[in-house]
Amino acid sequence: MPHPNADNLRFPPPRLPPEVAALRAEVRAFLAESFSNEAWPRNSDFGAGFSPDFTRKIAAKGWVGMTWPKKYGGQERSMLERYVVTEELLAAGAPVFAHWIADRQSGPLLLRFGSEAQRETVLPRITAGECFFSIGMSEPDSGSDLASVRTRAERTSQGWRLNGAKVWTSNAHHNHFMITLCRTGDAGEDRHGGLSQFLIDLKNDGVAINPIINMLGGHEFNEVVFDDVEIPADRLIGGEGDGWRQVTSELAYERSGPERFLSNFHVFRALVDEVGPSPDARQAEGLGRLASRLWTLRRMSLSVAAMLGAGDAPDVEAAIVKDLGNRFEREVVETARMILPLQPSGLAGANQNDFAATMAEAILRLPSFTLRGGTTEIMRSIIARGLGLR
Ligand SMILES: Cc1cc2nc3c(=O)[nH]c(=O)nc-3n(C[C@H](O)[C@H](O)[C@H](O)COP(=O)(O)OP(=O)(O)OC[C@H]3O[C@@H](n4cnc5c(N)ncnc54)[C@H](O)[C@@H]3O)c2cc1C
Known part of the structure; x- marks a missing residue:
């Protein structure tokens, strides 16, 4: 029986406008041509393929910042049109990570809370595919509990002085800017006060960027250290002390997109090929279950995209999509191990057509x-609160 508060959840059936069919065809044709003409690295996960070249090409098509106002280089298209572009890019394994964070959350955050000068300086560079962003939330002792961040910004006569460190900062070594959550005052009783966000210029502000190597031996993460880093006053984003409200508004964008269930789509597709046209009963059941889950997740994620486009704040629904999406990504790998006798070996980078190598990489990325x-x-806590269970 559904919980009575389940009525609070909104997953209105998404209605894709007719123009998306033509857009989808356009993206597919572009990808087919791009992959046949250029040696793009097909990535196994949205966070794995960083290609400024590819980003510039899709920016030229108008697909970066495509929902933003034209005056900043956007196309004023709908969130559902953006959804179609992102899901096609992800399904094809396109190397999207260079622009992903700026397009998904940093640009929208600046549009909503940034000053006009910040928007004019940064947004046209993002839509041109020339400016990439990092997320500066996590710290060595603050991940889930973001309100406990200790990086501090103090006012000076010129602006702000920052001290502290961020960690797990994806691609800080490549990117141009980082939106950084800092403590600027007392936390107050609810612990959410006294936080502010700043625009940090990763190339020019004098921050130290130290690599952290992941389990695959790759350099994707970093530690970013602020040691008396001085920044001008106009880098404060929004209001001083408004950091908590602002950072939480970013998270619905971060949690609900198709990247939260398509990270192992390439494994699913390879699994279907590997099983071939005559699956036995166990294989058919496993693949059928995955296909039905994928379809449901896609509808839920589309529904959240439509709500974001309408200006709603579907935080609980986004948390559900992320939790179920992550569970699906694990099930893809588990199903493959159940229905095919295989020994994962090597890494996909070495031979992307080798299913055992694809599985080896997927297993290492999964955690x-x-x-x-x-x-x-944390997702389940948000869902439980949303349902009034705690
Ligand atoms: C691939 C990847 C890329 C990342 N990129 C970035 C980035 O670019 N920028 C950035 O800022 N961060 C980034 N992160 C960091 C990520 O956001 C954190 O790892 C995440 O928020 C968890 O924080 P933590 O690692 O400090 O774990 P902790 O918060 O220490 O959690 C440890 C364990 O305790 C559990 N736990 C914690 N609090 C609670 C609670 N209240 N109730 C129940 N259980 C709890 C957690 O669920 C977890 O299992 C990235 C992480 C990964 C894996």
């Missing part, structure tokens, strides 16, 4: 999916 963007326990 990170439930951590990034908020852990399973």
